[in-house]
Amino acid sequence: MSSASIKAVRGTRDLLPPETELWNRVEATARAVFARYHFGEIRTPLFEDTSLFARGVGEETDIVSKEMYTWEDRARAASEKPQSLTLRPENTAGVVRSYIEHKLGDTGNLQKLFYIGPQFRRERPQRGRYRQFWQIGAEVIGPPSSGSESPIRDAEVLEMLATLLDELGITGWNLQLNSVGSATDRPRYVAALREALAPIKDRLCPDNQRRAETNPLRVLDSKDEADQDLINALPKIADFLDEASTSHFQQVLAALDACGVPYTVNPRLVRGLDYYTRTTFEFTHSVGLGSQNALLGGGRYDGLSEMLGGPRAPGIGFAIGEDRLILTLQAQAEAAGTSSATDKIDAYIAPMGAAQNASALALARSLRREGLSIETGDGTFRLKKSFDTADKIARHIVILGEDEAATNTYTVKTFATGIQSKIERSALTAALLA
Known part of the structure; x- marks a missing residue:
């Protein structure tokens, strides 16, 4: 193979x-x-x-x-x-x-x-x-x-x-x-079209020569530049x-x-x-x-x-x-110099250490159930990698370390403004939607 x-x-x-x-x-x-x-x-x-x-x-x-x-x-x-x-x-x-x-x-x-x-x-x-x-x-x-x-x-x-x-x-x-x-107009027009095409058919491109025989109406759709003057002189359907x-x-x-x-x-x-x-x-x-x-x-x-x-x-x-x-x-x-892509997701959760992965997933589940679009990182990532990844796909990054997990208060950075702040869980959803 x-x-x-x-x-x-x-x-x-x-x-x-x-x-x-x-x-x-x-x-x-x-x-x-x-x-x-x-x-x-x-x-x-x-x-x-x-x-x-x-x-x-x-x-x-x-x-x-x-x-x-x-x-x-x-x-x-x-x-x-x-x-x-x-x-x-x-x-x-x-x-x-x-x-x-x-x-x-x-x-x-x-x-x-x-x-x-x-x-x-x-x-x-x-x-x-x-x-x-x-x-x-x-x-x-x-x-x-x-x-x-x-x-x-x-x-x-x-x-x-x-x-x-x-x-x-x-x-x-x-x-x-x-x-x-x-249904009665169209056959009369097609007959007139065939009659008008007969003496000029040999001057048309090969595709239009074939259409003149099989489906004359399609000649009118032709984009062949060399045939346009001939086509423009053909009878108009409005007259029929x-x-x-x-x-x-x-x-x-x-x-x-x-x-x-x-x-x-x-x-x-x-x-x-x-x-x-x-x-x-x-x-x-x-x-x-x-x-x-x-x-x-x-x-x-x-x-x-x-x-x-x-x-x-x-x-x-x-x-x-x-x-x-x-x-x-x-x-x-x-x-226009803009993007046709859809908006970024609401937030990227960055766990600080593999021990926080489960907490990150639990937080993501909670936020998704409240209608937010969320991506989760991995605790093995370096902080810079988490920030670089989040900046590409999300409007906010949520840092989840031991202190955040213990206090239920999270470090949130908004990429559009560069502002970083501590936000309690009760206010987190509203902050991420802002």
């Missing part, structure tokens, strides 16, 4: 402290914001039947045709065919599958569901994109009688996302949105919207105006997944993400439930690339 060290698979990585503290803060903030908007958490399986994504996301999309991790499960009996399974590349289809399977529409209520977890795509690894990546997402779905088609649902989701980004401290975000029309779709989009914009949420209408924003209808959107940011500047995206999918064999259940949702969100927070902090 080779003695070479084993490393993480290409396109994946480990998340380690203190970075995970930032991840936890982001997720805790998301959960708190979602709760205020009456969203509940849903947890779907990491893998699903492959047909779920082929039918919902679209067989001609890059996700399904090139990026999914798919395998055949073993048949349980000789008479059975192996089942094709896929690690989820996105979670909207899984949430809608769950909505159908558990008959959530039978309640007649609007379902507001959020999720946090890993997804998997075999795409080229690049900054902020990994083959196992994390998403924070939410879906609003229900029968038409629940108001699930209302433009207010679209605007509320977008206003919630603006609130979330603000509370996370993301500054300078830009909301771009568009309407891709109804019927009266109902136009009215829906105008009501979304009016609600955002009323809430004071800034936005830019981007006629090229179509998001190429097959299930999108009407409102589509992205929040972009210029710091930390390079040329691929989308923080999150989503849209309305009024026909997805029917695609998957369920009842009519209009919906709208989004997914945040958590990896990219973390990069943005770190880049912002670096640009």
Whole structure:
């Protein structure tokens, strides 16, 4: 066996402290914001039947045709065919599958569901994109009688996302949105797009030549610089919207105006997944993400439930690339000369001698039960080592020697001020929280 060290698979990585503290803060903030908007958490399986994504996301999309991790499960009996399974590349289809399977529409209520977890795509690894990546997402779905088609649902989701980004401290975000029309508008537009692409297809890059045949809408998403003039001259979806779709989009914009949420209408924003209808959107940011500047995206999918064999259940949702969100927070902090890490712990207890280790642990247990974050040292450490360690991770150091143990009075130094004082146990908790 080779003695070479084993490393993480290409396109994946480990998340380690203190970075995970930032991840936890982001997720805790998301959960708190979602709760205020009456969203509940849903947890779907990491893998699903492959047909779920082929039918919902679209067989001609890059996700399904090139990026999914798919395998055949073993048949349980000789008479059975192996089942094709896929690690989820996105979670909207899984949430809608769950909505159908558990008959959530039978309640007649609007379902507001959020999720946090890993997804998997075999795409080229690049900054902020990994083959196992994390998403924070939410879906609003229900029968038409629940108001699930209302433009207010679209605007509320977008206003919630603006609130979330603000509370996370993301500054300078830009909301771009568009309407891709109804199930009847979109085919008319795709036909016009194919017609317009036919005479110029050979002048496009190889990827866009392929997309022009398989999924013309994705040509509009292209970032290839050499193709931009040709793409900008293509027909615009707004010219193909019927009266109902136009009215829906105008009501979304009016609600955002009323809430004071800034936005830019981007006629090229179509998001190429097959299930999108009407409102589509992205929040972009210029710091930390390079040329691929989308923080999150989503849209309305009024026909997805029917695609998957369920009842009519209009919906709208989004997914945040958590990896990219973390990069943005770190880049912002670096640009501002601050730290994106969480605050230091409350105190580090330094026992003076191995004989005080047990007392140090007992004091730590008592303080932790009072809500403080505490680390304990070891009595074999030299005092300088204890101070150096404490200064890196804690706001205070508590010295615990024989005298302190006997009198229940502790020597406490606060690193921010340099002040060192004697504090009785009855006042210690308040002093460490100050």
